[in-house]
Amino acid sequence: MRTISIKVDGRLHTVEVDPSTPLLFVLSDELGLRGPKFGCGIAQCGACTVIIGGRAVRSCVLPIGSMKEEDEVTTLEGLGTPEKPHPLQQSFINEGASQCGFCLSGVILTAKAVLDENPKASDEEIRQALGGVLCRCFTHTRMLRAIRKYADERRA
Amino acid sequence: MTISRRAFLKGTGALIVTFSGSVRSPFALGQGPFDTHASHIDPGKLDSWIAVAGDGTVTAYTGKCDFGQGMSTVQAQLVAEELCIPIGRVKLVQCDTALTPDQGTTSGSQSTPTNFNLRNLAQAAATAREALLAMAASELGAPVTELTLTAGVITSSSGQRRTFEQLIGSRRFNVPLSAAAKRRSPEQWTVLGKPVPSFDRVALVTGRFEFVHNVRVDEMLHGRVVRPAEAGATLIRVDENSIRQLAGIVKVVVRKNFVAIVAENQWQAIQAARQLKVAWNPGPVLTKQEQFYETMRKQPSQDALIVDSKDVGQRIARATKTLTATYVHPYQMHGSVGSSCAVADVKTDRATVWSATQSVYPTRSVIAQILDLPLDNVRVIYVRGSGCYGLNGADAVSFDAALMSQAVGRPVRVQLSRQDEMAWENYGAACVIDQRAAVDDQGAIMAWDCESWETSLGGRPGYDRPGNVITGTLIGYEPEKITPRAASQPTEQLRNRNNAVPSYFLGCIGSSCQGAGNIRSERVLTHTVESPFFTGPLRSPLRLQNTFAHECFMDEVAASVHADPVAFRLKHLRNERMIAVVKAAAKAANWESRIPNHKTLASDKATGRGIACVAYEGDNGYAALIAEVQVDATKGSIHPRKFTVAIDSGPVSNPDGLRNQTEGGILQGLSRALGERVTWDDRKITSIDWQTYKSLYLDFELPIIEVVLVESLHQPATGAGETAITLVAAAVGNAVFDATGIRLREVPFTAERVRAAILGLRSTASERG
Numbered sequence: 001m002r003t004i005s006i007k008v009d010g011r012l013h014t015v016e017v018d019p020s021t022p023l024l025f026v027l028s029d030e031l032g033l034r035g036p037k038f039g040c041g042i043a044q045c046g047a048c049t050v051i052i053g054g055r056a057v058r059s060c061v062l063p064i065g066s067m068k069e070e071d072e073v074t075t076l077e078g079l080g081t082p083e084k085p086h087p088l089q090q091s092f093i094n095e096g097a098s099q100c101g102f103c104l105s106g107v108i109l110t111a112k113a114v115l116d117e118n119p120k121a122s123d124e125e126i127r128q129a130l131g132g133v134l135c136r137c138f139t140h141t142r143m144l145r146a147i148r149k150y151a152d153e154r155r156a
Numbered sequence: 157m158t159i160s161r162r163a164f165l166k167g168t169g170a171l172i173v174t175f176s177g178s179v180r181s182p183f184a185l186g187q188g189p190f191d192t193h194a195s196h197i198d199p200g201k202l203d204s205w206i207a208v209a210g211d212g213t214v215t216a217y218t219g220k221c222d223f224g225q226g227m228s229t230v231q232a233q234l235v236a237e238e239l240c241i242p243i244g245r246v247k248l249v250q251c252d253t254a255l256t257p258d259q260g261t262t263s264g265s266q267s268t269p270t271n272f273n274l275r276n277l278a279q280a281a282a283t284a285r286e287a288l289l290a291m292a293a294s295e296l297g298a299p300v301t302e303l304t305l306t307a308g309v310i311t312s313s314s315g316q317r318r319t320f321e322q323l324i325g326s327r328r329f330n331v332p333l334s335a336a337a338k339r340r341s342p343e344q345w346t347v348l349g350k351p352v353p354s355f356d357r358v359a360l361v362t363g364r365f366e367f368v369h370n371v372r373v374d375e376m377l378h379g380r381v382v383r384p385a386e387a388g389a390t391l392i393r394v395d396e397n398s399i400r401q402l403a404g405i406v407k408v409v410v411r412k413n414f415v416a417i418v419a420e421n422q423w424q425a426i427q428a429a430r431q432l433k434v435a436w437n438p439g440p441v442l443t444k445q446e447q448f449y450e451t452m453r454k455q456p457s458q459d460a461l462i463v464d465s466k467d468v469g470q471r472i473a474r475a476t477k478t479l480t481a482t483y484v485h486p487y488q489m490h491g492s493v494g495s496s497c498a499v500a501d502v503k504t505d506r507a508t509v510w511s512a513t514q515s516v517y518p519t520r521s522v523i524a525q526i527l528d529l530p531l532d533n534v535r536v537i538y539v540r541g542s543g544c545y546g547l548n549g550a551d552a553v554s555f556d557a558a559l560m561s562q563a564v565g566r567p568v569r570v571q572l573s574r575q576d577e578m579a580w581e582n583y584g585a586a587c588v589i590d591q592r593a594a595v596d597d598q599g600a601i602m603a604w605d606c607e608s609w610e611t612s613l614g615g616r617p618g619y620d621r622p623g624n625v626i627t628g629t630l631i632g633y634e635p636e637k638i639t640p641r642a643a644s645q646p647t648e649q650l651r652n653r654n655n656a657v658p659s660y661f662l663g664c665i666g667s668s669c670q671g672a673g674n675i676r677s678e679r680v681l682t683h684t685v686e687s688p689f690f691t692g693p694l695r696s697p698l699r700l701q702n703t704f705a706h707e708c709f710m711d712e713v714a715a716s717v718h719a720d721p722v723a724f725r726l727k728h729l730r731n732e733r734m735i736a737v738v739k740a741a742a743k744a745a746n747w748e749s750r751i752p753n754h755k756t757l758a759s760d761k762a763t764g765r766g767i768a769c770v771a772y773e774g775d776n777g778y779a780a781l782i783a784e785v786q787v788d789a790t791k792g793s794i795h796p797r798k799f800t801v802a803i804d805s806g807p808v809s810n811p812d813g814l815r816n817q818t819e820g821g822i823l824q825g826l827s828r829a830l831g832e833r834v835t836w837d838d839r840k841i842t843s844i845d846w847q848t849y850k851s852l853y854l855d856f857e858l859p860i861i862e863v864v865l866v867e868s869l870h871q872p873a874t875g876a877g878e879t880a881i882t883l884v885a886a887a888v889g890n891a892v893f894d895a896t897g898i899r900l901r902e903v904p905f906t907a908e909r910v911r912a913a914i915l916g917l918r919s920t921a922s923e924r925g
Contacts, residue, residue, distance in 0.1 A: 085358070100493075
């Protein structure tokens with residue numbers, strides 16, 4: 001067990017955990033966050049995605065003890081609120097781009113990371129970036145439309 | 157640390173009860189205004205379905221739950237519509253054995269037929285409206301015909317008013333459901349039939365939605381199961397010393413062949429489950445996968461004749477032109493993106509289970525059975541899981557959690573590992589389907605014979621079959637198995653529940669002909685054989701497999717007589733709704749008559765179009781799908797460019813929800829058609845993660861999807877969530893034929909198979925010179 005401080009969605013938390021614990025379990029069990037989810041536990045689906053240092057990261061395979069002190073974690077909950085969703089979240093709401101919704105951390109945060117890095121990303125580039133993200137309800141059409149509209153509005 | 161939150165939904169303003177605080181309290185029922193209890197929830201009583209609170213809020217209790225298919229939104233629309241109130245005033249409580257009526261299982265595209273026609277929730281809401289109008293009439297001394305009802309306020313012609321809360325607020329109706337209560341007609345609809353945004357989307361998209369995975373109970377522990385590696389393996393011993401050095405272990409739970417670990421936290425449970433040494437007796441050797449389909453034909457089988465005009469063999473023998481083909485479909489899995497999870501709190505005399513099961517009442521019954529508790533002391537509360545598409549691991553993990561919680565006497569949350577989910581779920585059945593047809597001189601089908609083999613083991617546990625899923629089997633219950641027996645002549649009117657009967661059959665049993673087509677000489681014989689793996693309903697169970705075979709074979713017969721596939725279908729259909737969807741799809745897709753000429757592939761990239769249609773379950777929705785694909789002959793890859801689907805599901809409750817389900821169904825169907833297949837070696841399942849079970853990811857190049865709604869306003873409302881997916885493999889297979897001349901008779905259409913078929917075609921063509 002080790003005492004670890006971690007900044008999540010703009011708030012500093014201190015947790016006492018085994019440093020080999022994947023970040024996901026700290027977020028979901030210690031901090032009670034609902035955004036990142038356990039889908040596969042082996043970084044194959046994206047349901048546990050968070051953003052660290054501008055990059056989409058699979059929190060299910062990231063031991064919390066390996067994180068740097070300056071790392072700041074953004075989860076789907078930190079991106080926006082029901083009252084004031086992030087524009088990308090709003091775009092998903094507008095397009096009705098969800099079914100069961102379990103995969104949304106992977107889809108939204110991966111898209112956000114790629115568009116933050118390259119606001120001019122083409123459809124092809126966005127799709128490539130989502131290559132490791134799984135949505136088994138196959139809401140693909142609406143999701144990619146929501147991402148496209150957000151990207152276009154952002155540049156306008 | 158707990159974070160209390162409450163998500164109020166934007167847009168509609170509706171409240172959904174599942175977004176409650178983050179820590180659940182067992183037994184604090186938090187119900188509506190009445191002391192509802194299982195024994196009080198009589199579906200014949202209005203109060204079991206509808207309650208009006210003192211503030212005019214209407215709470216509706218339903219036994220059909222929302223997995224992400226939109227059932228909560230449309231049911232709230234239904235109640236708002238029938239009661240003439242704004243949708244924001246409707247509160248929906250779904251699937252809780254302490255609160256809602258027993259509506260069995262939410263499955264099989266039955267929620268809409270069950271709750272949106274002349275019974276159950278719809279009839280309750282209509283009954284409530286009429287009861288309120290009658291009360292107002294009595295209080296105001298005016299006849300009902302002179303009252304108007306708007307936004308929950310009833311006004312007489314003289315301007316006197318009564319609100320719902322004044323009339324009944326917080327009190328019981330004490331009336332039965334009235335079969336005579338009149339539903340509002342689709343022409344009058346102001347809430348139903350509109351694209352109301354799904355209630356859950358804001359909470360989902362902002363990460364606030366409470367899934368069963370997020371349920372937290374005070375004093376909760378975490379569990380992991382330790383399944384055997386092989387089907388049929390039995391436990392020899394568990395070496396608890398192997399995890400002695402690990403922190404946080406609360407208990408190693410063993411019951412017969414069931415092994416599990418309960419620990420203080422999730423990571424400890426996972427590590428312990430990985431490190432625990434368990435010795436197992438091996439299970440039986442499995443039939444080699446490449447020989448499996450042939451083996452299925454030779455097994456003892458439970459047979460059924462679905463239709464038999466008794467002249468098929470004769471007519472085929474006499475015909476000058478006959479065709480035969482065999483289609484095969486593999487086991488496929490539900491493959492929920494999140495592995496299944498449940499939370500159970502079992503005390504010495506009672507239990508509460510938070511479960512993503514589709515069947516809260518049956519699950520309650522089975523949990524009472526395996527825990528040996530009185531039925532009334534078990535409560536199962538539905539909380540959404542990851543999309544299930546049928547019987548995924550949700551039931552099994554609910555049993556797992558219950559067993560572990562009982563063993564430790566504290567609440568336990570259990571989530572399966574990816575491998576535990578995939579290796580032990582109840583797969584969609586493998587099928588072998590033989591087709592034979594004869595064609596007359598006019599190019600019409602004069603006889604069609606269909607004989608199929610399908611695998612079965614276990615299934616939904618129902619109210620008393622724990623052994624139908626892995627957990628129950630491990631603790632010693634038997635799975636439901638087939639009873640080998642020969643088929644007897646069908647006697648009851650045809651109900652084409654599994655779409656075993658092609659749409660083109662007249663479907664006559666005695667003098668009753670329920671088929672959608674006009675082929676008189678018809679036979680369908682099915683053989684159910686025992687499966688080495690658990691099977692269970694997977695979105696469009698058997699209907700998808702059968703439709704793949706029927707619709708591809710129909711295409712083969714059309715090609716054999718040089719007929720256009722659309723015209724040939726229309727020639728053999730008589731059901732008007734089927735004809736209408738085929739025509740609507742053809743029109744929307746600008747279908748051009750195409751008569752195949754089996755030319756050798758001219759170019760490396762060829763495009764083609766194919767059609768398939770179905771009367772889902774015989775009468776539970778109608779659809780036709782046209783696929784346009786490009787085939788890369790060198791790579792063997794199939795690139796769908798466009799899908800055009802016409803769908804008739806009666807009056808549509810929410811067109812946006814229907815489109816969302818249809819778009820998703822088509823792409824899920826595509827994933828299943830192009831890549832999904834459960835694999836095994838001589839001892840065990842080898843599809844255990846997303847590298848060994850191939851799903852399409854989000855980088856797939858998307859086809860255009862056009863959804864055409866053909867609304868039959870005055871027909872009963874049907875299901876719609878499984879209709880489109882049923883057609884995808886067939887439409888794609890037929891389009892590949894149109895593009896290349898190859899017939900794909902085995903799902904999935906992998907690049908390897910496509911390449912091999914193209915090579916075969918080319919070598920046949922070059923032999924012919």
